Amino acid sequence: MNKGLLFVISGPSGAGKGSIYSKVIAKTDLKRSVSVTTRPPRPGEVEGVNYFFRTEEQYQQMIAAGEFLETAEVYKNFYGTPKAPVFENLGKGYDVLFEVDVHGVKSIKKKYPEAIAIFVMTPDFETLEKRLRDRGTETEDKISIRLGAARRELSEYKLFDYIVFNDQLDVAVQEVLDIVTAEKRKIKNNMARIKSLLGEN
16 A cells, blocks of 8 residues: 655635645545644534644643654644644555644654645735735735735745645646646555556565
8 A cells, every 4th residue: 555645735814725635635636634623613624624722731731642643833832743643644545634834844744744735825015915905804914024024925835735826716626636646646655556457566
């Protein structure tokens, strides 16, 4: 059996990575990575489906035990990706898809260099600014901060294997699906099957 592939989607706020992630998950058999968080569950959220909910003390114990592929503090709550279920899925031959920030990509690549990282970006910064404004939830200061963060994130392009410019959502989703298909068809990712066909197992 071929080991599964680990795909990571990242990009700045407003680029549409969350929308792309959800649509790709819905259109494929890629496994969703479920994060651990210390924030309380919101109405309708289910343990083990949306998140694994833990106390801060439990979370710190998981950090100390080296149980995370990546972890970050966001607005005084912790979020992290547990290694065990990810590696279990990969070991069973299932492909896994993450959506994380650039800091998370760095951490994942350090611990799992084979990860395939996709950066999602708008065609230009003017489009990104317009999307942030169109949300109607961002102050001028927050828009400025997010645009500055987007430039810093883009400057980390060497971390990534692919970039998708999200001008039209459906086109961007298809490009990510094409990347997934291309990676799954690489010779190095099909050696077990090839050797089986040749009777070399």
